Amino acid sequence: MKYSKALSILMLTVLLVSACAPKAAPFECTDAIGCVTIAPGDPVRIGYALVLSGPNESLGIDSRNGIEIAVGDHDTKVLEHPIELVGEDAMCSAEGGQTALTKLAADPSLIGIIGTNCSSAGEPASRIASDAGMVLLSPSNTAPSLTNPDLAWNPGYFRICHNDNIQGAAMAKYVYEELGARTAATIHDGSPYADQLQEVFANTFKEMGGTITAQEAVNVGDTDMRPILTTIAVGSPDFLYYPIFIPEGAQITRQAGDIAGLENTTLAGADGMYSPDFVEAAGDACEGMYISGPNLAFENPIYDHFLEVHLEKYGKTLSVFHAQAYDGTMMLLAAIEKVAVQDEDGTLHIGRQDIRDALYATKDFDGITGNLNCDQYGDCADPEIAVNQLQNGEYVPLWTYVP
Amino acid sequence: MQTTIRQRFENIDYLDIALWVLRIVIIVAVLWGTVATILDNPYSTEQWLDFLIFGLAQGSLYALIALGYTLVYGVLLMINFAHGEFFMAGIFTATVFVAIPLDASGFTDRHPIWALLVIAVVAIATSMGIAVLTERVAYRPLRRAPRLVPLITAIGASFFWQYFFRGLYGSGITAFPDVALLKGSWTILGLEILKSQVVVIVASVLMLIGLYIFVMRTRMGKAMRAVSEDKDVAALMGIDVDRVIMITFAVGAAMAGAAGVLYALMYRQVHFFMGFFPGLKAFTAAVLGGIGSVPGAALGGLLLGLFESVGPCLFLEGLGITSPYQLKDVIAFTMLVLVLLVRPQGIMGERLAEKKA
Amino acid sequence: MTMETETRFNWGEIVRLGLLAAVIALSLNLIGLVGTFAGRDIIGGMVSVGHVFLFGAALGCGYIAAQRFSGGGAGNTLLGGLVIGLLSSLPLVVLVLIAEPLNLRQFMPYVSPALLEMLTFGQGQALGSLILIVVASVLGLIGAGIPLLPSRVRQPLIWGLAAVFLIGLLAEVIILAWGNQGLGLAIRRFVFAARGLSILGASLVFLIVVGLSAWWNSRGEGIKARVNALPPERQRNLRWGGIGLGILLLLFLPMFLRTYLTEVIDNVGLFILMGLGLNIVVGFAGMLNLGYVAFFAIGAYTMALLTPSEYGVAGLSFWTALPFSVLAAVLMGLILVIPVLKMRGDYLAIVTLGFGEIIRILVLSDFLAPWIGGAQGILKIPNVSVAGMELVKPEHLYYVILAGCLLALFVSWRLRDARLGRQWRALREDEDVAEAMGINLVKTKLLAFAIGAAFAGMSGAIFASKLGSIFPHSFNLMVSINVLCLIIVGGIGSLPGVVVGALFLVGLPELLREFAEYRMLMYGALLIVMMVARPEGLWPSEVMKRELRAGSEEPLPAGFVVSSAER
Structure with a gap:
């Protein structure tokens, strides 16, 4: 009516x-x-x-x-x-x-x-x-x-x-089948975007037979990520997925290298960090990191x-x-x-x-x-x-x- | 009369009971969580020590910023909401105009100490300039206004500076260049500690001691304390109150500017919103330690940093709470309430009753 | 002697004002206000908002200078204005000259080629800079010239210019409210350009306002005197007539304002409701609360959970759930006030701020997410419905919010002068004395928090139903800060002040929505300017006025007299 x-x-x-x-x-x-x-x-x-x-x-x-x-x-x-x-x-x-x-x-x-x-x-x-x-x-x-x-x-x-349903699932598939990871942890930042994406990732990863060692969350504005990363390091996951935004994402990327137990963990984010700004903010630490997103083939x-x-x-x-x-x-x-x-x-x-x-x-x-x-x-x-x-x-x- | 007094007693009894219940609930939860975590103990001793060091480094930053709140509160009895913006303004300007060009020209690699010195001087000077300007325009005309009015102009100044610098340098995230000298870690007492954290902790402690000496030993420090006791009497004793207040702002802002440099060294990114959350935390730290007290601010900052770092995994994990680090501010504020319930004036604060805060 | 030194022309002061104008103009350029709004016309094709930001400082400082040296002679004053304008343009010329060679844009993104183009009027560096200097100098001169005019010319002129500026600025909103039917459309096309007023429209507005102002200048006093001369009964009738007219206006407001402006008023109404609640806690009882958003959040989440929403557990209707929302907020108020009963002043402020944050973090947390949605919020909260009709449009919700505000206003008004209100006031003045007078501190504080929380709970409940979905991020510290600002800007403890404050601090930024990233900058500046200009607030309460008057009669200590004279 x-x-x-x-x-x-x-x-x-x-x-x-x-x-x-x-x-x-x-x-x-x-x-x-x-x-x-x-x-x-x-x-x-x-x-x-x-x-x-x-x-x-x-x-x-x-x-x-x-x-x-x-x-x-x-x-x-x-x-x-x-x-x-x-x-x-x-x-x-x-x-x-x-x-x-x-x-x-x-x-x-x-x-x-x-x-x-x-x-x-x-x-x-x-x-x-x-x-x-x-x-x-x-x-x-x-x-x-x-x-x-x-x-x-x-x-x-x-x-x-x-x-998010598409992207989260695709990432899980890649990690499980291509990288061969069997354990993974996730971090979100309380935004609906990141929360949903990591949830879909975690569910798909578990369905495929993987183990989720931790699902953690940071707050927007946090800078000191070392404590939370230390907590995650306890489960020594093969893979860490944090589909969040540049400020917190760059901090996690930089600080993960300092944490004992995360040396062999592969880091990954999503399109919220798909930016030259992220590369600048995360410095050398982001080398080798994986980022999911739309296929922006740069020769386009x-x-x-x-x-x-x-x-x-x-x-x-x-x-x-x-x-x-x-x-x-x-x-x-x-x-x-x-x-x-x-x-x-x-x-x-x-x-x-x-x-x-x-x-x-x-x-x-x-x-x-x-x-x-x-x-x-x-x-x-x-x-x-x-x-x-x-x-x-x-x-x-x-x-x-x-x- | 008889009945009102009786009523009052009854009320206070209920209140006390409620307060005791509250305390007991919090303490039981904390103990339960702690015991459960320790029994389960997922962390090694090194990891526990790491938690402590992370907390100390973060806490010393809070402490430096908290000093500005505490100094200003001491002389003006006013919450300077814009203090976090002084912190941001200095390092943002120094990063854009000094740190990045110096890094690009290779000067930082050749003379890292000099480069850091120049960055610090520019950051501190900018923070001081912004603070003095803010005091002159937004606070000085309101010395005699009702107490909440300067709080509102402080909030206004906070928004203004945030968006002013956003306009000036853009809304993106600017990376603070790496300083090769501070990369990697040192092994101290068998513990591996990041160089940047060592620098942050040492620099903060030195500055805190310096400030304490300044406030307790110098003429200007004495004048500040006099103004904080009683402005009118201080004016009668021949102290230029306006000047003392201005210098108080400048000193507080200098600490914030220095904290900005240490922040950039530790976290290597600056943006226009970076002052807001640290400002809020530092304010909490200042109140926790007893607002108006310099050692209190230092202690409050360190405690807050420690609790944020250790608290979630120690207290909450054992309770089976998911994503405990999301709740670290809940821990920080709950601790604040607990402390204030026991000591309403903060850990090292003086009784405020006589001061009529 | 002092009079003379104040009015005598003083070149040092002129240079200082000129430098001030220069700093302001340069800052506005560097932070992008000038460049971004160069295309936003006030008068189509002639004057843009960017121009106002570019030359406003010259005009304003010229005006201030002339006012300060009112006795200094017209020639000198005009020359002073010219110098101020000239000085204000110099850093801009420097900017134009050095921007390209130094590549300033790598430091400051808004120093773009487009800005430089605007600064030089598209005429190249040399000629453009010259034009810039000339225009700024002339505007400084004009600014200085305005106070020299006799007041019967000056006042209408200022009003006319202000009206053109305001209508041009708000053109978009006015067009939205105007509608598109028949005659309206024809007039609209005539008065407004694509953006801003048309030249014809601007002249028309200017002439009408100047005419009205001149008429009021010559006749206004007479009319006021006539009204004052009326017998008391007639005066009272007149006043009641005015009130009646006001009520009628309130009832039919949505029809004049149409959808968008009614939506703005709805938002203002929700803030008025919260402001009235916080006014009881802060304004009446003097307890500083920076976590007021907690009660708003509790109201909203209770509404969402009790109605058939995504996470609903009870399936009640809006009207059945409303009392529970209010009750939940009151309960939360009572729980939160217990630990803070013994705290004072700023300790109270930080602890309440903490409560606000705790509630926000809890509703956001993964820990409680299975029950209240966490970061994903709660969707599908049903609309308010009356007699089977769903109220979706802002025009309909307006009446719900109006009813809420009127109820809250009535309760606040009755409480203010009741025994409880006087107890609160005693509490605000001095807790120890109040206790000594036999006031039950615990009870009065509990009541203040509970009633304050009730209004916020109601506001939150309406908010949830109005939006249809709620997310934790809506309940951040900014809401608490906003509400606190509006009651203090309005005039602390004053009921009409809450309404005026909300209109200014919630309504105005809403209307200036197109200023997007600069709104917060303006909001901040507005807070400072308003508080410095009127520390007592826009519509102070009688009590506060009396206190301030009493305060000013106190002999000031020596240091303060000296420092204020130095100024």
Whole structure:
């Protein structure tokens, strides 16, 4: 009932908007959840809701750079209309996601939103964007619940990053089958991302016949990791998986070498540490470490071009989520180009359900992060997971896996 | 009248019972956990000693930062929430403008001692500058305001400096270059101790002693103590109160700046948010030791570091609690409550009743 | 004698102000405020927020200088303003010249080619620097010129400029509230550019505000006098009329504000609720509590566990679960207050801060995760529903929050002047004396914590239902700090102060959301400026006003007189 009401209000608004637009050619909106009409010369507005303040802000800034470069690669134009970005700080919390999305969703001219970074913000964001008929494309929400129809899935939600279920399981498979490790320990940092990833890893590893010697947790902001590493060293695991972020991840990497009992333990992280910043922060200690993530083959020409633009525009590169944000923006723009109906005078009509359908139908989309295909619940990431090893400060892909 | 007094006695009885129950519960849990851990003993003696050394190194950093809180509290009876930011500002600036260029030019490899000296001077000077500026703009105009008002400007200053330096040097994580001289470990009394930890512990102890002498023996230290006893009387005795307060801030910030350098040597990364958590911990340490007391801050810092390092595996593991290190702050704060229940003024603090805190 | 030295023109002071302006302007450039908002127009195509940050210091310091030397003669004052503007631009010129050769960008990421381009107006180094110097000098001169104008010109002018600035700054939010129907859309297209006001709109706003201000300047006193001359009954009627109008406005607010602004008001409302609770503990009873978020968290988690959510155990509805949430928070308040009963002042502050952290870490911990979700939070908390209708939209939830706030306001207001409220006040003034007067310290402290916790529990319960999912990270120290700041900025112990403080410290940052990474910087600066300018708060309570007045009449000790005169 609430849905139909929201819809009727939306339809009304859209009708009124279109009523005011100059009527060069009669266009009838037959879209199930309404259309957006863009008058000649008016911009196509795309929103983003990212974490732009607080300790996690480098994630958001990184994603924003990706979005801006994607828009720049389109010459800031789509179908002869300028592209305008409308940004909000969704922070890394549920309430931040809710407020940011409420604001963006109040703007009926918005078609789609790139966001959010944190899964906690993604949960209410997905619901609000969906109710407003918009699409939400996340560069870094990895929580499985967001594309689980029994939990937090909403129509119109897409993500370009990996569901934790895929990445955690792939890592376990690699460790057990390729590295031959039989005992492993994990550390998470209390973020939903790391917690879920290590949980999936541990469960898969146990199912395969391995032993988990310890599942520990640190707090964000911790620097002295030696005590916890000493605790872990008691079980002398073959393998230590800590899919966390750069500050704490670099500390663990550096300090693990000082601990008696961890000399033969292989270290590994996930895409939260896939960044030149991590190599700098962890120093020599990260040599030989394994990092799981999307297969960012560095010979990929789109990425070469991207890095070039990024370096010129922002000075240096940051973590991995710019790539997903770039791909998401590109996907959205492609969908707009595909479904928009253009009148003779240049007026654009974009059906909201059409956009969703176009995105769900994404097949073999060539992005930085690989070959993107969306499933029925909006998981669009290239399912291929790569395990990279840090060799001389470079991420070298050693093994790829497609479930 | 009769009845109210009776009521009061009854109430206090209940309260005491509740407090005793609380204490007993905590102590039983701690003992149980300890005994269970020791019976099970998964750790070797070396590992236990490692825990102690890790805790001492971390604790001496807390102690250095805690000094700033304690000094300022001593003279102004005010929690300087922005102190963690003084700590961050110094080392962040020194890393960006000194440490990285020196390392890139190869100077650090050739003259490591000189390089460290320059880094320390720049870090300390920046911290002091920021502290004096903050005092002048955000605290001095409020000397006569209600007590909570400077607390709010201190919170404001904390946010301001965090995001100011974030804007200045960027939001990423900056790596502090390795100093080859401090890599590896020494064997002392049969124990292998990291060089960086030895440097941190030794430097902290030296600075603590230096500060103690400064406060107890010099004229300025005497003036500080006079101001902390009674500002008005100190002013009547011809002490320039504003100047003394400014110097107090500067001295506290110098300690924070030095702590920043040691932090960078030990953890080798700096970023704009690095001051927040150590600041909070140091504040806890200052209160634990008895806020206003210099030796108290040192003791509080060391104890806090030790408990964070040893506590989770000693107390919690035996209780079968998963991921005990996630709960190390719970241990730290519970210990604080226990200590304050026994000594409401902290371990080495003076009675605050007369001071009307 | 002293008067003369104060008003006499003083070049040293001018240079100091000029250097201050220079430092401010340079800092704003280096931290990226100027560059980032160069594209964010206030007046479309003419003035951007970046320009305001770039030249604001010159204008402001020129103004301050002219005010300080009000008796120094117009010529000298204007020259002084010019010098201040000139000085403020010099470091920027140096920046333009050295940025490239020294590669400053490797140290400071915001010294980007785009910023240098803006600083030189795209005219190359030499000509661009010259333009920069000239513009800054002229603005310094204008700043110094404003105080020289007669007040009937000056005041409307300042109001007009301020209105243009504010409306331009908040253009996006205003457009959102404006709507898109018929006439509204037409006016909107006329007044607003793509971002910010259009030139026409800006002139229109300026003229209207200047007109209104001039009218009020000439007539305002007369109207006030007429109202004051009314018989007391009529005055009372007028006041009641005003209150009635206010209530009506509150009831229909969501209709004017529309979805987004109502959402903002909802968030403000949750903080008002918490602020009222903390006000009882800190404002009335004088016990500093830095861990207030603990009760908020308990309320939210109780709501999540009692309703049919992911980890729900009872399957109650919102309204049945609400009393239990409040009760749980009260119980937690009683448990937490026992160990701190004998602590005072800052010891209390750090211990309560510890409690807040302990609760947050516990809900986050792996240890309790099987029951309350740990890092994954709790999803699928049902919405508030009334008579079978689910309240999902902010406009509907507004009434739930309003009811909560009004209830809390009523309770606080009644308690303030009741026996208990007076006991709290005695406690705040002096615990020992209060005890000697026969006040039961334990009981009064317990009650303060319990009632304070109840409001936070209610706020937390509504928060959980409003979001539909809760995560431990929502319950961090920042919430406690925010609530404490808002009650002190509003005026400690004052009920309207809580509302005003929440609007300022929760509502305003919400509206400035597009400033993203700079919001916290501005929030920090705002806290300092507000507290230094008005230490008693924005809307101080009567008691506090009296105390401050009494305090100022006390003869100050010698040292302080000297130091304040030096200033």
